Amino acid sequence: MDKKLLDAAMAGDTAALKDLIAEDPLVLDRALVSCVSETPLHVASMLGHLGFVTELLSRNPELASELDSHGSTPLHVAAAKGHAEIVKELVLADPGVCAVRNGDGRTALHVAAAKGRVKVMRELVRVGNESTRALTDRGETALHLCVGCNRLEGLKVLVEAAGSDDDFVNWKDCDGNTVLHIAVAKKQTEITKFLLFKTGVNVNALNANSATALDILMQSPRDLRDMEIEDSLRGAGAQSAKDVRNIAQDWVRAPTKERQISRHRGSALSSRVSVSMKPAGNKKPTDWLGRKRSSLMVVASLLATVAFQAAITPPGGFWQDDLQVDENGNPVASPHTVGTSVMATKQGKEYGLFMIFNTISFLTSLSIILLLVSGLPIKRRRWMWIQMVIMWVAVTTLVITYFITLRHMSPNDENVQIMLRKVTEISVLTWLTLMVVVFFGNVIRMNLWILRKYGYIKSKEVDDELEEVRTED
Structure with a gap:
């Protein structure tokens, strides 16, 4: 590219461009045929010089379709930088450039989606919905790129442009992943909620590994966001791949409008009642054990x-010096060593209680984690109840540790001690009351479960289904 033309493009100097064209009418044509990495339109589009871009396109519209050394058009460059007005001018000059893919296999809309350039995306979508259907080399739509880069606002623009086209929202990439699979894998809470409740995404779609979005969540490393995402998925009817296949098999085997009530091990009626052959995906699943484990x-x-x-930061902290003898070389009454606990030196009995209860809380918590990740067949309700009891022990001992710490940190002032005693009494009484309520509540639940299991009482779900059958008959 001529140096003067390059300088004019970098400065956005429209007057200089006109002077150059007046001196040499073929200066822009020479820029097209020269072996340079970028045209002046690429440079001006990247730097956001709208007036210079408009002048170039009016003189030579062919510049809009030229590629740089990376296979990018000026539209790719402007979209990446977020220059919406320049994007508008480039699209008006050559609408077909929207479908051009760069060296990475991405169109300008793909680039804008990955960068989160919302205004640019609106301009590109306005040209025609065909550009939104373009795929990358990995079979990804612009939706996949928005979700992969956590661009919620850009995702909303594309969903709004798609309207009622659920096929677009449920498109799968080369790995069979929909946008919901990707959002769940990346633990994107807000995007997951938007897809579930504002779009027609298939919550139980299977990817190439035959996994649903719920399976991906359960197989991923656990963190605090998982519970919120899982509640959203289950609220939308999400199920595991195993449950989805079972439902599909039941749908194929069962006749339409047939009701089946089977007997199980001599009990009066089974808890399984097939009321209609409508897929069970409309019913909210009740994976009690899965939620409890999480x-x-x-x-x-x-x-x-x-x-x-x-344990590593006990109340009172640690001694910062060694004290074994006094200034005369005589042993002191209360020697201590640097790095040891102050509480252990001054209040040995209280420190012993503190460490006992804190250690119980620590080890019981680790035992629950070990049981959950051990892979042992402990997925029955009775094992879950045992783990819940262990959890009560861990919580209770941690509460005791808290009150020991609070007592140690409080001064010996009479008013403070009276207030501390009252707070401790009220807190302990409240805690014991809560524990008793929880204990008896679970005992009642366990007894009801045993009675239902051995057929002494009927399941409420079975009674409801039977009543509905009698009514329709």
Whole structure:
């Protein structure tokens, strides 16, 4: 490219461009045929010189379709930089440039989606919905790129442009992943909620590994966002791949409008009642054990962290110096060593209680984590109840540790001690009351479960279905 033309493009100097064209009418044509990496339109589009871009396009519209050394058009460059007005001028000059893919296999809309350039995306979508259907080399739509780069606002623009086209929202990439699979894998809470409740995404779609979005969540490393995402998925009817296949098999085998009530091990009626052959995906699943396992894992991890921190930073801190003898060389009454606990030196009995209860809380929390990740067949309700009891022990001992710490940190002032005693009495009484209520509540639930299991009482779901059958008959 001529140096003067390059300088004019970098400065956005329209007057200089006109002077150059007046001196040499073929200066722009020479820029097209020269072996340079960028045309003056690429440079002006990248730097946002709207007036210079408009003048170039009016003189030579062919510049809009030229490629640089990376296979990018000026539209790719302007879209990446977020220059919406320049994008508008380039599209008016050559609408077909929207479909051109660069060296990475991406169109200008793909680039804008990955960068989160919302205004640019609106301009490109306005040209025609065909550009939104373009795919990358990995079979990804612009939706996949928005979700992969966590661009919620850009995602909303594309969904609005798609309207009622659910096929677009449910498009799968080369790995069979929909945008919901990607959002869940990246733990994007807001995007997951938007896809579930504002679009027609298939919540139980299977990817190339035959996994649903719920399967991906359960197989990923657990963190605090998982519970919120899982609640959203289950609220939208999400199921595991195993459950989806079972429902599909039941749909094929069962006759339309047939009701089946089967007997199980001599009991009066089974809890399984097939009322209609409508897919069960419309019913909210009740994976009680799965939710409990997830909750126990999160809570146990938090308790173990708190207990570990309390052990390495006990109340009162650590001695910062050594004191074994006085200034005359005589042994002191209360010697101490640097790095040892102040509480252990001054209040040995209270320190012993503190460490006992804190250690119990720490080890019981770790035991729950170990059981959950051990792979042992402990997925029955009775095993879950045992782990819940262990959790009660961990929480209770941590509460005791808290009150020991509070007592140690409080001064010996009479008013302070009276207030501390009252607070402790009220708190302990409230805690014991809560524990008793929880204990008897679970005992009642366990008894009801045993009675239903052995047929002494009927399941409420079976009674409801039978009543509906009698009514329709």
